[in-house]
Every structure is written in structure tokens, then in C-alpha cells.
Amino acid sequence: MNIVLIGPQGSGKSTQGKLISDNFGMPYISTGDMFREIMTGTDEFSISIKKMMDEGALIDDETTNKIVRQHLERGKYYKGFVVDGYPRSVNQSMSAPFVLDIILHIRVPESISIERLLKRGRWDDNEVNIRKRLSLYNQETAPIIEYWRKHDKVVDIDGVGGVDEIHQLIYEKITNLINGN
Numbered sequence: 682m683n684i685v686l687i688g689p690q691g692s693g694k695s696t697q698g699k700l701i702s703d704n705f706g707m708p709y710i711s712t713g714d715m716f717r718e719i720m721t722g723t724d725e726f727s728i729s730i731k732k733m734m735d736e737g738a739l740i741d742d743e744t745t746n747k748i749v750r751q752h753l754e755r756g757k758y759y760k761g762f763v764v765d766g767y768p769r770s771v772n773q774s775m776s777a778p779f780v781l782d783i784i785l786h787i788r789v790p791e792s793i794s795i796e797r798l799l800k801r802g803r804w805d806d807n808e809v810n811i812r813k814r815l816s817l818y819n820q821e822t823a824p825i826i827e828y829w830r831k832h833d834k835v836v837d838i839d840g841v842g843g844v845d846e847i848h849q850l851i852y853e854k855i856t857n858l859i860n861g862n
């Protein structure tokens with residue numbers, strides 16, 4: 682079973698994704714991590730990826746799909762995985778190189794997102810970049826939820842609260858889905 686995490690920046694996708702990974706024994710993958718790794722290279726491609734990330738822009742779909750496909754081909758993912766950061770647009774969701782079984786939608790208000798990201802302070806978390814990423818989220822990523830809701834794939838989670846409390850909500854929902862309830 683493949684679980685796709687969707688939520689704005691700062692909604693806790695990576696924190697919750699890793700907890701799902703630990704507690705359900707499924708690998709966690711993140712396109713952000715893949716691109717941050719690529720970005721450390723010195724070739725032209727790596728430099729172009731770093732520039733896009735620095736600007737808070739999205740990497741093009743063709744490159745992103747290719748990176749995800751290659752990543753999946755290299756590891757043991759046939760039993761399912763939890764994915765963070767992909768798909769990031771309806772187009773990516775329709776051309777994904779895997780089946781989207783569950784879309785776990787973590788909702789948080791924008792004020793909380795911004796507050797958490799500024800506290801996190803990752804290299805690309807400056808206020809201009811954050812606003813741009815959040816606006817791209819609203820324009821490009823959020824429509825994935827409405828699209829896949831029609832196919833009954835979406836599970837909504839309230840992402841405001843403590844890490845353990847939110848994990849508990851997610852744990853119950855996933856367990857019910859696994860058991861066919």
C-alpha cells in the first residue's frame with residue numbers, strides 16, 4: 682500500500698511520514714530529500730536544481746518523475762511506501778510511476794505553517810521563499826486533493842496539535858483502512 686502525504690509546507694509531513702514508516706514498517710521517501718542530495722553535486726544539473734530550490738520554484742515534472750522512478754527502481758518498494766513531497770501537481774499525480782492508494786491530507790492554517798517553518802530555519806526557509814512555496818502549494822498541489830477526493834482516495838487529518846497526538850489520529854485511520862473498515 683502506497684501512502685501519499687499532502688499538506689502545505691510546515692504541516693508536519695516529514696515528521697509524520699517517518700513515524701508512519703517506523704510504526705507500519707514501510708519505507709519513507711521524500712523528493713525534497715532526493716533533490717537536496719542531488720543539489721550537493723557540482724555538475725550543471727545539480728547547480729540548476731539548487732537554483733530552483735533556492736528560488737522556491739518547482740522542479741519540472743519530467744525531471745521529477747524520472748528521479749522518483751529511478752529511486753523506486755533501486756530500492757525495495759514493492760510492498761508499499763510512504764511518500765512526502767510528491768506528487769506536487771495534478772499532472773504529477775496523474776503521471777506518477779506508482780499507484781496512489783491513500784492520500785493523507787494534513788491540514789494546517791497558513792499562519793501555523795509559516796510559524797513552524799521560520800522556527801525550523803532550513804536553508805531555503807526565508808520568508809520570501811516560504812510565501813512562494815505556500816502559494817505554489819495552493820495553486821498546484823492543493824487541487825490534487827479535490828481531484829482524488831472524487832476517487833475516494835483522500836483521508837483528512839487535522840495537523841494542528843502535538844506530534845504524538847496527530848500520529849495517533851493517522852495511525853487509527855491507516856489501521857482501519859488496512860483492515861478494510
Ligand code: ADP
Pocket residue numbers: 689690691712713714716733734737738739740741745765766767768769773814
Ligand atoms: P517543502 O515542502 O518545505 O517545500 P520539500 O523538502 O518537500 O520542502 O521540497 C523542497 C524543494 O524541492 C521544493 O521547494 C522544490 O523546489 C523541490 N521539490 C520537491 N518535491 C518536488 C516535486 N514533487 N516537484 C517539483 N519540485 C519538487
